[in-house]
Amino acid sequence: MTAATSLITLIALPFLGSVIAAFLPSNARNREAWVAGALALGALAIVISLHSAVADGGVVRLQLPWVPLLGLEFSLRMDGFAWMFALLITGIGFLVVLYARYYMSPEDPVPRFFSFLLAFMGAMLGVVLSGNLIQLAFFWELTSLFSFLLIGYWHHTGAARDGARMALIITGTGGLALLGGILVLGHIVGSYELDVVLAAGDAIRAHPLYLPALLLILLGAFTKSAQFPFQFWLPDAMAAPTPVSAYLHSATMVKAGVFLLARLWPVLSGTQEWFWLVTAAGLSTLVLGAYLAMFQQDLKGLLAYSTISHLGLITLLLGMNTPIAAVAGIFHIMNHATFKASLFMAAGIIDHETGTRDMRRLRGLRKALPITATLAIVASAAMAGVPLMNGFLSKEMFYTEALHTTTPFPLLGELLTYAAVVWGIFSVIYSLRFIHGVFFGPPADDLPREPHEPPRWMRFPIELLVLACLLVGVIPGRTIEPYLHTAVQGVLGEATPEYSLAVWHGFTLPLMMSLGAMFGGIALYATLRRFLLNRVDGPPLVRLVGRRIFERTLVFLSWRLARPLEARLFTWRLQRQLLIMVVVTLLVATAVLWGTDFSLPPIDWSAISPGLALVWLAGMACAIGAAYMAKFHRLAALILLGGAGLATCVTFVWFSAPDLALTQLMVEIATTVLLLLGLRWLPRRIKDARSTVRERSRRLRDLVIACVAGGGLGGLAFLVMTRPLPDSIARFFVERAYSEGGGTNIVNVILVDFRGFDTFGEITVLGIVALTVYALLRRFRPAPESIQRPKQQRLAAAHDDAHAARPRGDSIPQHMLVPSVIMRLMFPAAGALAIYLFLRGHNMPGGGFVGGLTLAIAIILQYMTGGTRWFEARWRINAVRWIALGLLCAAATGLGSWLFGHPFLTSHTRYIEIPLLGALPFASALLFDVGVFLLVVGATALLLLALAHQSIRSHRGQGVPAPTVSRKEKS
């Protein structure tokens, strides 16, 4: 197996194991553990076998194409530093699996546990072995995810759920920040490949985006490594099963943060920003964590805060900007992983055997658990930094560096020294609490369970780790030194400094500090013992606010901020929504004006004739009135709308476009009438609410907005129209209307000739619309509130009822007597006008469309004055047939041109002399126009019928359930 294939196997093994474990039956605790243990051991073996390849600064690489378009390869890269981490992850991983076999109870769903644990191991290996920063962020988020699942493993307890959630939110968020930082880094360097990035240190530090990138990356690292002020998630994560804590908080999860700091140390460190940010975070975490650890009553809580403190130490060392400090940091990563894993496991055994982790209840366990006690004592000594332990060595290096560090502010150097000693004292105190409080003194007799030594193999991982602590502490040169060198070379490369791991350096100042801290700690512990033991959980003086801030933020974001925001920004009311849309559009349009030297083209006011201006003023007044009345009086609004339309018609006439004017006029009348008919079925006008000031000001606001928006649109239209259009199609029509279409009424020629095909489509649509309206209204059921007869009819009926001589309904046929007689007399004239308009349409204002509309209006007028019943009794036109006939006529004309070998709808123009009438234009378009005429009449009449018929229906249906009515009507 080559080194490169070993790498991919190394990554794949845990994930493979995860899948296998997930499918094993839930009661197969042994098989699970065998599979997981074997795979972890296999991975460990691979890591060990790879040592030779990386020992002398060598790098093993493997690249597979993944998303080459993004410059992403699936890239694995193992140098000495990654090797060290891989060793910790797989080694301690294996021990944790072994330990968990005995720790987990048979009732727990074990497959899930091992599945998550192995997947987590794989993700963590992915983080340390990624040769590509995006891929690193990918695996980084996966570790957050799997740690979430592991912490929340016992999800039936609320603490586990909360702890898991908090861990995920904090570390997941940090991971996204990290991703952002990596994107910026990639932007600076131009590649995400770690090799390229590591080689570009100077360019990165000099880049203006260095600080944002640094901040984002540090945010990721600090959240993961529980650095102040993000430390608060870690203690809550103690709700996880102890093997998980032992794994996550010693060798993996929290180490990912410091791993990243060390990984990017060559490119990011060495600047003031790095120094201040990283040391500040590290130093505060260091002291705070140790201080808080002293006051914990929960064994795991103590270890959790101690973990925070030690991570602070590593961060601080990496922040000091000197290679020696970085070496110390890397060294401490290894040491901390060893002793902290063993301590967590020991705490787990105590919990497992006694049934409690409360240090107020635990004492004198030395007798019941002699071997475990010994192991735990040695491991605690390492944690406290007692000589001949591995913890001592890295602590000494830290003290040396603390004394020698050079900063622009001498005061800070001194502060660092004192903080280091204070930290030493605190560490000794909490270590002593762990040792002395739990194992010494008279044996407790009120424990939930009678403690016994755990099974042989449950203790084995601790033994192994403690042995490592001791060996490293006593003979560092023969044990750890070459491996540390390998790791350090991976980070520092050429810049690896000279350092020595000797146990004895002589009576140096750092040793004095160590001893002072130790004795100070012992003395202080002796004094404070009772005080510490009898306290409730939690420290004095410092109230930890991080967690509360976090929860407050959550509540604030998800509730306090979000609710009013939603209430304000969202509305169910359509008017509001429209208002927002119009206002925003106005704002955007105004924003465009901002900063441009824009002015409307000059207007020659004197050129505007006062007559037209008056018409326009009237039109504008009508438009504003219509908008204003729309809510209060629909009829008035409609009439005013008609007024505005009329002003437009007059304008057309004014500018010598009578054809346009006539078309517009007819359309205006027809639509107004149809709208009027529809109005009948809308609810009554809303009660005038002019009373309150609020109402009035709101309406005023709406009015202003409407005027501004309308004015703006008008202005823009003016702007467009006053620009010379380069090549307008209008000229084409004007020039050719007569020569090619044989008519001088351009609108009509466009309709029936130039754009005949469009017209054909349009009349088809018109026909369909009429049919659809008819089909829809056939089953129309008026709203209950509008089913009542109109007021006028009710008054008339009441009048009839009051007079015995008058039969009911007598008054109604008469109340429109005069108009109806006039209209009946006018009907033939109107019909003649329609035909006249139609015939002359080719050259003069008129045409099929206008003629049809005229006839339709005449019909509508009959209906309006005569009443529905009278009208329907005399109505002989089958509207649907007219529509069909019109359409066929138009189509036939179009097809007719095929007979003569021309394309569809080609027009033929000719004038025919007809006796009496004179020369009539007879373009083939005329036939087409007949079709238009027929269809317009038919469609309008059908619409009318559909709308008007309702008035009979609803009254007939009064008092009868509505559905029956509609069914009856179908026939």
Next chain:
Amino acid sequence: MSFMPDFALAAPEIWVAAMICIVLVADLFVPGKNSATSYYLTLLTLAVAAWLTIDAQWGAEAMTFSDMYIADSLGVVLKVAIYGLAALAFVYSRDSLIRNKLMMGEFFVLGLFAVLGMMVLSSANSLLTIYVGLEMFSLAMYALVAFNRNSGTSAEAALKYFVLGALSSGILLYGMSMVYGGTGSLDLGEIAAVAAADGDNILLLFGLAFLIVGVAFKFGAVPFHMWIPDVYQGAPTPVTLYLGTAPKVASVALFMRLIGDGLGAFADQWQTMLIVLVILSLAVGNIAALVQTNFKRLLAYSTVSHVGFILLGLMAGTEEGYAAGLFYAVTYGITAAGAFAMVMLLQRDGHEIGDISDLRGLFQRHGWSALVLLLLMFSMTGIPGTVGFYAKLLVIQAAVNVGHIWLAALAIVFSVIGGFYYLKVLKVAFFDKPEGELEMVAPGGYRAVLAGNGLAVLLLGLFPQALIAVCMAALA
């Protein structure tokens, strides 16, 4: 000049148009329960259309209908994505439609009309074609929202959607007329040429402002998002599913053709406007989603925030950014389809999933569908391993590469906030105690589709190369 346009180039559109008529008529005359014929004909239509599109238009760069219609790779990607998402929507919808007695041929006819509109939009090379396509698809959508005639909320939603949509179309049209006034052409190529030559054209600037408003409405970007929650909640869920997926791709099409192709030269101006839209959409969408208790409404607000991300990619104004926006829209469509399908296919006490709490105990009752939900929510959050991660990565990268670091950072912050409510859904589904009836009502085939949907989200998340390549090739 040949008078006859090259019809063959527009074969997919012509095919779909013809098939719409056939489906309409077939539904009338072919006997059979629950419009099965229409359903299968519709799927056939989409499949053949996909084949026609890829076969005739991929890699092409040709125009027809007096240069109003363009056949190019971008159009192919957009259209095929639209077919796929529409087909997915139809497949998911069938069971729900039958159960709610809404299974009528009109659903498919309207759905296909919307597809046709989106197709025209995707291949538009003129303001006119854009508008025709846009209206065709919008009108069909209005009708679909009102499809359940007996539901008051459905009618209300449709009415609001229609009124607001008509206003926005009016604004868009006004913007188009300004652009025409400023350039004297409807052809996007010519507009681009004038825009490049005449950078201070005030009419174009005005037109641009109106166009952006119209486009933002179609996207549902804040502050033009008002219709989204109403319509998503009010419309029948099959329609919501449809509305929430393919039209997002169509909106990208609208943007790329209208703004990207036509007014690319004004990038400075529209970038500013888009940045505002992005920030507002991310903020309002995410924060408002936090307080939602109704699942569909939550998804509606989350859509608004995802629109923010799509616009973030488009905002970059680079090929990379457009490709990122396109990729985001497509993958979001796939993810959202699954999420809405969950609402339809699961029933709590005989009703569709309404509140988020209706999902409680999903993991215990239907483990696999809970896992699918997990994948979908992870993808929407942007968690690695799911396709949502790459979608976010691409758009943020695009923003970073044009120097908008702070905007990218803001997007990240808001995606964190977004993660919170997706997790809330998962928490309910996985950890809350199961109570009452929570049933998977649809037959096995639907479960398979749902599982496939979840798997697609996962597989695209692990191997996104192919899809990214397609999106990039479309813009190259």
